[in-house]
Amino acid sequence: MTSPLAAQTAPGAAPDPALAAAIRRDMPDLMTLYRDLHQHPELSMQETRTSGLLAAEARRLGFTVTEHVGGTGVVAVMENGPGPVVLLRADMDALPVTEQTGLPFASQAHGTTREGLATAIMHACGHDTHMATWVGTARRLAAMKEQWSGTLIMIAQPGEETSQGAKAMLDDGLFTRFPRPSVAIAFHDSATLPAGIIGYSPGPALANVDSVDMIVHGVGGHGAAPNTTRDPIVLAARIVTSLQTLVSRELDPLHSAVVTVGSFQAGTKHNIIPDEARLLITVRSYTPEIRRQLLDGIARIARGEAIAAGLPDDRMPDVTVREAEATPATVNTDAITQSTTALFRAHFGEDRVRATRPVMAGEDFGRYRLAIPGLESLIFWVGGVPQDRWDAAHGDAAHLPSLHSPFWAPDAEKVIATATEAMTVAALGALGHR
Ligand SMILES: [Zn+2]
Numbered sequence: 274m275t276s277p278l279a280a281q282t283a284p285g286a287a288p289d290p291a292l293a294a295a296i297r298r299d300m301p302d303l304m305t306l307y308r309d310l311h312q313h314p315e316l317s318m319q320e321t322r323t324s325g326l327l328a329a330e331a332r333r334l335g336f337t338v339t340e341h342v343g344g345t346g347v348v349a350v351m352e353n354g355p356g357p358v359v360l361l362r363a364d365m366d367a368l369p370v371t372e373q374t375g376l377p378f379a380s381q382a383h384g385t386t387r388e389g390l391a392t393a394i395m396h397a398c399g400h401d402t403h404m405a406t407w408v409g410t411a412r413r414l415a416a417m418k419e420q421w422s423g424t425l426i427m428i429a430q431p432g433e434e435t436s437q438g439a440k441a442m443l444d445d446g447l448f449t450r451f452p453r454p455s456v457a458i459a460f461h462d463s464a465t466l467p468a469g470i471i472g473y474s475p476g477p478a479l480a481n482v483d484s485v486d487m488i489v490h491g492v493g494g495h496g497a498a499p500n501t502t503r504d505p506i507v508l509a510a511r512i513v514t515s516l517q518t519l520v521s522r523e524l525d526p527l528h529s530a531v532v533t534v535g536s537f538q539a540g541t542k543h544n545i546i547p548d549e550a551r552l553l554i555t556v557r558s559y560t561p562e563i564r565r566q567l568l569d570g571i572a573r574i575a576r577g578e579a580i581a582a583g584l585p586d587d588r589m590p591d592v593t594v595r596e597a598e599a600t601p602a603t604v605n606t607d608a609i610t611q612s613t614t615a616l617f618r619a620h621f622g623e624d625r626v627r628a629t630r631p632v633m634a635g636e637d638f639g640r641y642r643l644a645i646p647g648l649e650s651l652i653f654w655v656g657g658v659p660q661d662r663w664d665a666a667h668g669d670a671a672h673l674p675s676l677h678s679p680f681w682a683p684d685a686e687k688v689i690a691t692a693t694e695a696m697t698v699a700a701l702g703a704l705g706h707r
């Protein structure tokens with residue numbers, strides 16, 4: 274038995290051609306599953322068909338499967354002797370996007386968002402590749418049971434895109450009803466790496482994401498008599514401009530953050546000064562301290578500009594942080610990141626493993642680490658851009674479809690094969706050896 278952190282020197286570090294060969298044999302099945310999932314995407318927290326398929330696959334492989342954990346979540350446990358408890362996670366939800374990839378198995382699905390909007394649905398974030406990999410990894414680890422010791426927990430999580438799913442599974446007893454992991458590992462397909470390349474960011478990998486609603490009050494009136502009003506459009510415009518100084522003037526220049534006003538709405542007609550304006554703001558950061566600094570700064574600037582505009586005390590802007598929708602930063606912890614990426618380098622070769630920059634996108638995988646003090650946590654990227662596309666764009670991802678684009682069509686075969694191999698290697702590294 275070895276601890277997960279001794280994995281760097283474990284025998285699993287050697288490239289294992291048998292593993293790659295076994296995955297090659299699994300690929301036709303995994304691609305059939307992938308195409309089926311791609312063709313039948315489901316919106317966040319509505320993944321009923323999807324979760325049923327995954328639960329059935331895990332059950333066939335001998336896992337003890339519990340469904341409906343946090344809504345549509347699936348928890349598949351394989352106890353295999355003493356040793357570390359390792360959690361592997363895939364997310365299941367698709368997006369309200371009309372697919373334009375032209376793939377023969379493109380989605381025709383439609384549904385209704387939680388806001389009640391009728392929409393087309395597409396796996397535009399590649400969670401279908403995550404799920405096919407989840408099944409591929411479960412197959413390999415079940416077949417290799419005599420090589421590892423410990424407890425494997427494979428979870429299929431709903432609602433990543435709405436940042437609801439991890440929380441729902443935790444609230445429904447993920448870490449009390451099932452064994453508590455010491456390590457959690459996940460991957461995401463990447464639209465900024467060529468297919469088959471593995472990327473990872475030590476430390477913060479994805480950001481704290483906060484949504485802030487602001488109502489800027491004014492005093493409305495006739496557009497021809499602005500002196501009789503307090504114009505909320507002018508005031509809100511000043512607030513938007515002043516907010517730009519939060520990052521550029523108040524933040525340590527060596528730190529990173531984003532404050533973006535994504536929506537500015539006010540008024541109905543040319544010659545009416547309305548009595549309010551509404552701003553929707555996204556706020557991104559990597560640490561709790563900078564998050565606090567930005568949120569406090571937004572409230573301070575809103576109030577300060579309103580005072581400067583002569584608004585009375587009872588007409589100060591209303592600033593609401595949507596705490597229930599906040600996503601905490603996803604941090605890759607040192608030990609598991611170092612040991613696993615060392616395994617990747619040994620297994621795949623230096624050329625296929627790259628340190629990448631953190632991104633300001635959000636991912637609720639970070640919640641698992643926060644739920645267990647000391648939990649080792651790693652999310653890595655597996656490149657999905659088809660090589661010919663990558664070459665045509667001269668490796669400049671700005672000229673390629675991003676995740677969430679209606680045109681995002683990863684080289685799924687390469688993503689799933691690479692990710693299945695990587696997740697299996699990572700899990701074997703973190704589990705005990707027999
Ligand atoms: Zn996404």
Ligand SMILES: [Zn+2]
Nearest residue numbers: 398400433461
């Ligand atoms: Zn995603």
